[in-house]
Amino acid sequence: MSQEKKSADSIHICINGERERLDIEPGETLMASLRRAGHYSVKNGCDEGVCGACNVILGEEGLTRSCLVPAASCDGDDVMTVEGLLDDDGRLHPLQEEFLERGAAQCGYCIPGVLLSAYDLLQRDTVPTEEAIADALSGNICRCTGYVQQIEAIQAAAERLPDAEPAAEGEH
């Protein structure tokens, strides 16, 4: 099976719920083949696994730096990019709304990766503390914002999401 995968020159993946065939070149990373197929929201900030700009949510692996994953190993996987945050009617996710509202996106280059780190956190922790949010962003480099407004936006989005616990009295 894995032998077969290695020699494949195309893979099938499910991107944000849509099945798609990706052509892949020998040795290519998932980041490179996604981008070549027009999924430009997956950003190449370093190609060495350090900046988090290429983050995707990859099947059972969860949050993954797509520049570290060989495309050939992803056959049959589910992949979520930042486009997957929009709801079926194309409306923004609370995370996206809060980022806009709070000036948390400057150049935007880190943003898809940051939003996916935040989304991944909120899947695990619906009432994250400031520290938990900062930790969740520890694998993302944002050179513009200094992170502060991003952390605030994530906290605000968490409070708006349905399964967030009502904030304790006096916390606001």
Place this chain on the structure above:
Amino acid sequence: MSLSELTEQSTASGETNETDETSAAVGESVEKVDGWGLVTGNARYTDDIPTEDALEGRPLRSPHAHARIRSVDTEAAEAIDSVEAVLTHEDVPDKRFTRTGFPYPAPAPFDEHVLNETVRHVGEPVAAVAARSADAAERAIEAIDVDYEVLEHVLEPEEAMEPDAPTLHPEEYENPQENAVPERNIVCETRHEEGDVEAGFEQADAVVAGEYESQIVQHLPMEPNTTIAWIDDRERLVLRTTTQVSHICRDKIARAFGLNRTDVKVIKPRVGGGFGVRQDTVPNQFISAALALETGRKVRLKNSRKEDLHVSQTRHAQTVEVETGVREDGTITAMHVDITSNTGAYGCHASAVLSNAAHEPMSIYPTENRLFTGRAVYTNLTPGGAMRGYGAVQGTFGLESHIDEVADAIGMDPAEFRRRNVIEEGEESFEPAHSESKPVLESVGVTECLDRACTTVGWADGPDQPDDDRYQRGYGIALTMAKSGVPNSEYSRCSITLEDDGTLTVRIGVGDTGQGSETVMGQIAASVFGLDIESVHVKADDTDATPWDNGAYASSTTYISGNATEKAARDLAGKVRELAAEWHDTAPESVELADGDVSFPDGTSMTLGAFAAEAFEGVRGPKRRLIGTGEHFTALSPKPFAAQLAEVEVDTETGEFEVLRLVNAVDCGQALNPANVRGQIVGGAVMGLGQTLSETLPFDEDGQPDIRGLRDYEVMHAPDLPEIETEIVETYEPTGPYGAKSVGEVSILGPSPAVANAVDDAVGVRISELPITAASIWDGLQEGS
């Protein structure tokens, strides 16, 4: 927007341009005009377009810090199937230029070619290829055979100025700078004295001297430098590229290749950060252009992250020496700042960065007798460039560290000492001797910034000390000043069209790389008419479509481009009034424009949309599509100020330390978009903390950059943040658009000296070299005990 939303909306109101809650008023934190694309992943950066048809460009980079190229054998490379071009220094124009992003002629020596016969730093491009695949391009690079005559290299300015040092630029060049001595590698040497410093020192009760060193750091915008270049269907050269100065880039490229300005077009799509590195026209852009011109094909040239870290212009390493004469009562009688700046292989920002390094921080303390001396020196390192703060990071680290030492020498509280000497409204900034700028400052909120920061932390009481006295806390403060554009150099022009539904198209060539310039221009234009931000479209991304603007440059955009935009909007408003008055047979001055309405003295009014529609339908006379224009050029450069206050905790047994808190009180005039202003302040402060605590681009003795990639370049991450507070201390700048000054650079200047001063306050150790490390504090503790 979606079709269904639009359908619903137009059925409900019959109009398409009315949105209710949004407001554009300056002073409101409206969402960025490009915000939707940024948060949905739809924003398109340079490389986010299909490029299957593009050739892959690759440079061959020098492994040597200094070498003459005897010969280059490209035959084997050219023979590789699918290689379309191989260029060497023999194939590029002979005329030299400077990459620096000032408009021609620029305060910089013309000391480089697209590809040079002598390479002067490791990583400098020696040759370039374009091939039909990345793999072929890489094989071609490897197949190029270069015969180097390796020359002696020099990395330190002091050594480079010695008589026996190798000369980096022995051939005479055009546009030498003040007192240049190229044979001694001196790009420029400057001396600017006001009053009589000698006499001033004689009047002092104490003379305090110190020396402060800063390191080389990188801008590291998250999008690496990238260009896609092609020849369009009118045989024009087009560059889609990561620039923050599209018009200057067009000008540089056209001049370098001898093309008409109209035969070059630069597209600046969304750009992933800039911070100054994209103010220059970089080798990536010149080489892409050369390869496209050579092949007639589309060429893509994308720097790897590692290449960008190694070869992008850096912040200059500087040695700043300060000597201050002071009286017991806290009066400064004289100040002398001397700076040696390492400009690396090319002199692109050598003299301007040097000048700024002293003039900005020295302006904060107007003293009768002051002297600045300095020199910028060539060495075989990656060239220094324009990085946020532009020399003032280094100068402020020196001067603001030193001010604490001076206060200490006379036993005065450092905040009090600053308060006594700091610049006030109506006083003059210390401007470069050759500058034609008008130095009188009309809005100066620095004292209030100082007071606010001190009040916020309870300065007088000092920090709460931990129970365990192994850990000591301290406060440190620094004052900073920046500018709002280069006086008598910046020029911006704006054109605004009133569309026939009452919306505005604003055309202005600002270089938004994330700061929100397009949003602010939109807010200014909309505010003149009382429109909401959604009724304005700002077109800024294409040199064909916008008049000249210097781009993102010396914190100029809000002030210079903002003034041009306000003037264009007022020009357009005047034309609306005139036409409306003609229709109603009244005086133009009696027509009011507010809240998106045109109102007449008889109490009637119409929406701007209805007015524009009638004007273009030509119901009441000839058809009109009104356009307003405005331009701005000025001898003024109002100064934003800040007080930045750090609290640190030091472990006295190890020297380990932590910055616990950073308070930033900033005077940027009126904040046109408070959320974005805060973003600039925090972003700058955190970048400044990176320079203070961890960032450094080291080189080994051969001039090789000593990092493998991003994993070795330590920037601030979210968990590293101290508690960061921002306070906007609003003043009103009478010459600014809606009272605004700039805010992009002022907060990067203070963290280094504030932290150094806080360390000294905590444990009595003066750190005068960046970055500040536990080891250096430990050494200081050992010396002290």
